[in-house]
Amino acid sequence: MDLAYIPSPSHGVVHLGPIPLRGYAFCIIIGVFVAVWLGNKRWIARGGTAGTVADIAVWAVPFGLVGGRLYHVITDYELYFTHGKDWVNAFKIWEGGLGIWGAIAMGALGAWIGCRRRGIALPAYADAIAPGIAFAQAIGRWGNWFNQELYGNPTKLPWGLKITSSSGDRVPGVYQPTFLYESLWCIGVALLVIWADRRFKLGHGRAFALYVAAYCSGRFWIEHMRSDYAHHILGLRLNDWTAIVVFLAAVAFIVVSSKIRPGREETVEPRTAASAAAADGPADAVEPADAAGSGADASEDAAGGSDAPGAEAESAESTEGDESAEGAAAADEGGEASPVALDKPADDGPEAAAQAVAEQPSPAVKPS
Numbered sequence: 142m143d144l145a146y147i148p149s150p151s152h153g154v155v156h157l158g159p160i161p162l163r164g165y166a167f168c169i170i171i172g173v174f175v176a177v178w179l180g181n182k183r184w185i186a187r188g189g190t191a192g193t194v195a196d197i198a199v200w201a202v203p204f205g206l207v208g209g210r211l212y213h214v215i216t217d218y219e220l221y222f223t224h225g226k227d228w229v230n231a232f233k234i235w236e237g238g239l240g241i242w243g244a245i246a247m248g249a250l251g252a253w254i255g256c257r258r259r260g261i262a263l264p265a266y267a268d269a270i271a272p273g274i275a276f277a278q279a280i281g282r283w284g285n286w287f288n289q290e291l292y293g294n295p296t297k298l299p300w301g302l303k304i305t306s307s308s309g310d311r312v313p314g315v316y317q318p319t320f321l322y323e324s325l326w327c328i329g330v331a332l333l334v335i336w337a338d339r340r341f342k343l344g345h346g347r348a349f350a351l352y353v354a355a356y357c358s359g360r361f362w363i364e365h366m367r368s369d370y371a372h373h374i375l376g377l378r379l380n381d382w383t384a385i386v387v388f389l390a391a392v393a394f395i396v397v398s399s400k401i402r403p404g405r406e407e408t409v410e411p412r413t414a415a416s417a418a419a420a421d422g423p424a425d426a427v428e429p430a431d432a433a434g435s436g437a438d439a440s441e442d443a444a445g446g447s448d449a450p451g452a453e454a455e456s457a458e459s460t461e462g463d464e465s466a467e468g469a470a471a472a473d474e475g476g477e478a479s480p481v482a483l484d485k486p487a488d489d490g491p492e493a494a495a496q497a498v499a500e501q502p503s504p505a506v507k508p509s
Contacts, residue, residue: 164287208247293317344405
């Protein structure tokens with residue numbers, strides 16, 4: 142008799158009238174929201190704009206769901222396309238069956254499309270979203286608990302999972318809760334990536350590669366505990382081989398990338414960098430107060446410049462006046478100067494002066 146165990150839910154779906162609310166779908170949806178929320182915070186912290194992660198997730202999430210289902214159906218085709226099986230069940234994603242390997246691969250393709258549309262480098266986006274994906278996996282694994290699936294071998298441990306359903310290939314009993322192990326492992330992976338990213342300033346896709354490598358190392362030993370049917374190659378389950386290959390690829394990427402492109406990206410979103418540069422303006426920009434002062438000084442200079450010609454004109458006029466006064470004084474002293482001669486300009490020449498003297502009437506002779 143088992144005194145302690147983890148109970149399974151009696152129903153994996155609750156009907157709200159004609160609408161079925163499935164626990165598996167709820168876990169997937171909540172996981173997506175957590176991934177986008179955390180990814181958005183990390184993206185903003187790296188210099189990106191709010192909403193970019195969600196916009197790209199519109200491409201990544203549908204691609205990821207399709208890829209996850211395709212991987213499951215291809216690797217477990219006998220569940221849908223062998224004798225006595227209904228191939229229509231391959232489309233019933235709500236009944237469970239998403240392969241994380243296909244979900245990540247196709248999700249990355251969708252993210253790449255979204256990144257190209259916004260002019261963003263995919264590695265920078267992947268680094269920001271990596272811990273959120275691990276948290277999403279941790280939440281999504283509880284969908285297997287609602288469906289009473291993906292458990293391990295029989296156990297007497299107090300945290301064993303009690304299976305009550307007998308549908309399909311299930312046998313009621315207490316089994317290793319592999320869904321719980323993987324959920325806890327994914328939480329640890331997310332925390333590891335967050336810590337390593339802060340400590341070592343990971344960039345150019347290395348934070349995402351660390352997530353992949355850490356998840357694969359846990360998936361390898363958890364896969365050995367599962368009791369569900371799987372294809373075997375050289376004594377290992379197919380997912381074990383997948384974990385080994387992907388783990389080695391992730392580690393190689395971290396090593397090579399660290400040598401080729403060390404450090405972290407300075408700019409993750411070109412649009413944000415351009416906006417910041419436009420807001421800062423040129424380095425020699427004049428402050429408004431200084432500009433006003435400069436304008437006032439310029440106005441004063443302009444006013445001073447415009448007065449200079451007037452001053453020169455006044456000086457010329459005064460000079461001419463002085464010359465006229467001197468001419469009048471000379472005429473008074475000489476007594477022989479004619480008013481006509483005085484009215485003539487001095488620069489008319491000797492001919493004009495002679496003509497003026499000829500036209501002058503003879504002076505009256507005073508009686509002796």
